[in-house]
Amino acid sequence: MESFVGLPLNELDTPVLCIDMPLVEINIARMASFFAERPAALRPHTKTHKSPVLAHRQLAAGAIGVTCAKLGEAEAMAQAGIQDILIANQIVGPRKIARLVNLAQYTQVMVAVDDPGNVEELGLAAQRKGVALRVLVEVDIGMGRCGVPPDQPAVDLGARVATTPGLRLEGVMGYEGHAVMIPDYEERTRRAEAAVARLISTKEGFEAAGLPVPIVSSGGTGTYAITGDYAGVTEVQAGSYITMDTQYRDKVGMDFHLALFVLAQVISTPRPGVAIIDAGVKTLTRDFGLPVVAAPEGWELTRLSEEHGFLEQRGGDPLHRGDRVKIWPNHGCTTINLHDHYVAVREGSVEAVWPIAGRGKVR
Amino acid sequence: MESFVGLPLNELDTPVLCIDMPLVEINIARMASFFAERPAALRPHTKTHKSPVLAHRQLAAGAIGVTCAKLGEAEAMAQAGIQDILIANQIVGPRKIARLVNLAQYTQVMVAVDDPGNVEELGLAAQRKGVALRVLVEVDIGMGRCGVPPDQPAVDLGARVATTPGLRLEGVMGYEGHAVMIPDYEERTRRAEAAVARLISTKEGFEAAGLPVPIVSSGGTGTYAITGDYAGVTEVQAGSYITMDTQYRDKVGMDFHLALFVLAQVISTPRPGVAIIDAGVKTLTRDFGLPVVAAPEGWELTRLSEEHGFLEQRGGDPLHRGDRVKIWPNHGCTTINLHDHYVAVREGSVEAVWPIAGRGKVR
Numbered sequence: 001m002e003s004f005v006g007l008p009l010n011e012l013d014t015p016v017l018c019i020d021m022p023l024v025e026i027n028i029a030r031m032a033s034f035f036a037e038r039p040a041a042l043r044p045h046t047k048t049h050k051s052p053v054l055a056h057r058q059l060a061a062g063a064i065g066v067t068c069a070k071l072g073e074a075e076a077m078a079q080a081g082i083q084d085i086l087i088a089n090q091i092v093g094p095r096k097i098a099r100l101v102n103l104a105q106y107t108q109v110m111v112a113v114d115d116p117g118n119v120e121e122l123g124l125a126a127q128r129k130g131v132a133l134r135v136l137v138e139v140d141i142g143m144g145r146c147g148v149p150p151d152q153p154a155v156d157l158g159a160r161v162a163t164t165p166g167l168r169l170e171g172v173m174g175y176e177g178h179a180v181m182i183p184d185y186e187e188r189t190r191r192a193e194a195a196v197a198r199l200i201s202t203k204e205g206f207e208a209a210g211l212p213v214p215i216v217s218s219g220g221t222g223t224y225a226i227t228g229d230y231a232g233v234t235e236v237q238a239g240s241y242i243t244m245d246t247q248y249r250d251k252v253g254m255d256f257h258l259a260l261f262v263l264a265q266v267i268s269t270p271r272p273g274v275a276i277i278d279a280g281v282k283t284l285t286r287d288f289g290l291p292v293v294a295a296p297e298g299w300e301l302t303r304l305s306e307e308h309g310f311l312e313q314r315g316g317d318p319l320h321r322g323d324r325v326k327i328w329p330n331h332g333c334t335t336i337n338l339h340d341h342y343v344a345v346r347e348g349s350v351e352a353v354w355p356i357a358g359r360g361k362v363r
Numbered sequence: 364m365e366s367f368v369g370l371p372l373n374e375l376d377t378p379v380l381c382i383d384m385p386l387v388e389i390n391i392a393r394m395a396s397f398f399a400e401r402p403a404a405l406r407p408h409t410k411t412h413k414s415p416v417l418a419h420r421q422l423a424a425g426a427i428g429v430t431c432a433k434l435g436e437a438e439a440m441a442q443a444g445i446q447d448i449l450i451a452n453q454i455v456g457p458r459k460i461a462r463l464v465n466l467a468q469y470t471q472v473m474v475a476v477d478d479p480g481n482v483e484e485l486g487l488a489a490q491r492k493g494v495a496l497r498v499l500v501e502v503d504i505g506m507g508r509c510g511v512p513p514d515q516p517a518v519d520l521g522a523r524v525a526t527t528p529g530l531r532l533e534g535v536m537g538y539e540g541h542a543v544m545i546p547d548y549e550e551r552t553r554r555a556e557a558a559v560a561r562l563i564s565t566k567e568g569f570e571a572a573g574l575p576v577p578i579v580s581s582g583g584t585g586t587y588a589i590t591g592d593y594a595g596v597t598e599v600q601a602g603s604y605i606t607m608d609t610q611y612r613d614k615v616g617m618d619f620h621l622a623l624f625v626l627a628q629v630i631s632t633p634r635p636g637v638a639i640i641d642a643g644v645k646t647l648t649r650d651f652g653l654p655v656v657a658a659p660e661g662w663e664l665t666r667l668s669e670e671h672g673f674l675e676q677r678g679g680d681p682l683h684r685g686d687r688v689k690i691w692p693n694h695g696c697t698t699i700n701l702h703d704h705y706v707a708v709r710e711g712s713v714e715a716v717w718p719i720a721g722r723g724k725v726r
Contacts, residue, residue: 013456047669069669069670089670090630091630092630092684093377096376114633115631115632115684117684118684145668145671145673146630146633146671147631148633177668266455267452267453267509268509269478270477270507270509270511276508278455281650281697282696286650287649305508306432306697307432307433308508321455321481322455322456334669337645338700339723
């Protein structure tokens with residue numbers, strides 16, 4: 001697909017996943033400028049873009065490292081030379097742990113733990129390999145997914161990490177996933193602050209116990225300005241802001257540009273006011289809601305089957321067979337996960353084609 | 364991944380998409396035996412499995428060819444030597460049409476049309492290439508997606524195809540997608556028969572107009588026994604039956620085996636009665652509903668985030684970190700589309716690893 005570089009966008013076959021590079025650059029700069037003025041730093045989550053190329057742009061703008069959801073993403077980032085990687089998840093089982101300590105040989109990889117047995121197996125593997133594996137204790141700050149309870153249980157696990165050969169205790173992390181998408185800003189702030197308060201209270205418990213806690217990591221795109229301003233938080237994991245999606249813009253009201261789009265094509269106009277495009281749920285996700293037609297004006301996407309999207313006319317001009325339709329995904333993270341490549345677009349032409357290196361494969 | 368062959372299933376890292384080969388073989392044989400006794404033939408849809416290896420097994424059991432949803436699937440099948448391919452969709456735009464007529468040079472490819480302008484551009488491209496492109500007129504038999512209306516409008520388009528140099532009219536197709544998943548069998552039968560009656564009425568219109576109509580193609584997994592027994596239908600496009608999913612088994616009541624599963628692993632047990640696995644919506648889809656825990660007994664999958672699945676205990680034994688969990692997808696077609704490979708399993712060991720060749724890429 002590299003041979004597409006320089007082609008006008010409308011020469012590309014459809015459906016194709018595109019990113020608008022000037023908008024990506026504005027999003028990166030806007031988030032970077034927020035953190036430039038604050039004690040907390042940005043460690044952007046790569047689960048959204050899954051692209052080392054885009055991660056390097058974020059690092060160049062001041063990010064201190066990257067966050068990953070899974071080992072396969074971390075490996076893709078490490079292979080592209082990225083040195084400071086947080087896997088914000090538990091790594092379990094002998095095969096994955098072997099891959100993790102391999103990574104630790106040539107990157108500053110850091111992993112989340114929430115279980116003493118996992119701490120023990122990680123320590124044994126790191127010792128055998130002769131590496132010092134960096135570890136954050138994951139605290140459940142209200143989402144109810146992974147993590148130990150705040151305060152004493154977390155401190156107890158931190159003490160276990162600190163005394164386990166092969167491991168280096170780096171601090172705590174907690175994700176307020178239950179707050180990031182609350183539409184009302186005051187309610188979102190209240191819930192996010194209540195969550196982060198549990199993390200800070202735990203950090204203070206670490207300090208009282210004499211445990212090192214240089215890193216306190218939290219935050220998503222919907223809460224970056226709340227957690228990023230909360231005293232004691234050292235790092236924020238926001239990721240979706242770089243490409244954005246209509247969920248974060250229209251439901252949560254986040255002020256970043258919609259840089260991600262799918263270019264589709266009308267394959268059938270079976271009756272007036274209806275157009276069928278060549279993009280369905282194998283191209284666009286609807287796990288939070290339906291994607292939105294960015295252009296042309298006057299058309300609404302009302303349904304997706306596997307390889308078809310249904311557009312209904314609410315105004316504007318008719319659509320014809322072969323017409324191009326630009327669609328903004330409702331959820332960037334899961335939409336990107338369906339595709340193998342990005343087409344990076346600038347001024348209507350293809351600037352680059354980049355593999356979505358962190359998708360698929362063994363996790 | 365080929366080096367996994369021979370390994371016990373529990374040696375594989377997670378999450379991994381698997382197919383149980385003895386169950387696949389029973390499903391193939393069961394569907395083949397239905398069509399062995401009837402005038403209608405099976406042309407299985409490959410949009411589910413997207414695998415030429417599995418398509419060849421279906422052909423060996425008596426299928427007369429394959430059905431594809433998009434050009435990329437058809438190319439994957441053609442590259443594996445499959446000769447008789449129906450693309451049950453419109454192919455639009457100069458690039459895709461160029462790829463289609465390339466395919467027609469070395470396979471018996473057949474495409475659906477629902478528009479006179481599309482007929483004209485297909486004919487011109489086929490003529491330039493010196494091929495005879497096989498064409499079915501797609502009839503909207505009640506689903507309201509692509510297709511021309513039944514009877515005279517379809518006959519008019521058929522006449523256009525028949526008189527267009529470069530094209531060879533092969534008949535009609537229509538998909539009763541609005542009927543295939545109706546849980547009540549009598550209601551499903553009523554709706555499917557009403558739909559197929561429109562297709563047969565259109566076929567009779569073709570005959571009255573002196574147009575060739577050797578092929579009348581319809582049917583999905585939920586309706587194969589209805590359309591396959593309907594007088595005048597020559598081919599059925601059912602596809603999901605080969606791997607099955609819990610939607611088709613539990614909601615629609617189809618009598619095939621659940622041969623598709625994801626093997627996941629417990630990464631965290633944050634509190635009694637809850638286990639978190641390493642499979643979320645980037646591994647398992649929930650476009651129709653949540654997947655189902657196949658083993659161990661007593662656990663229910665209640666929620667999916669991007670890389671995490673939430674299991675809650677309803678009975679049985681506790682789950683521990685590192686335990687394997689076998690999950691049946693709710694929708695096979697979209698789940699398979701998330702993965703790059705199948706692991707084919709027999710008697711608890713890896714028999715083969717096959718690429719999901721028809722996924723991703725330019726459609």
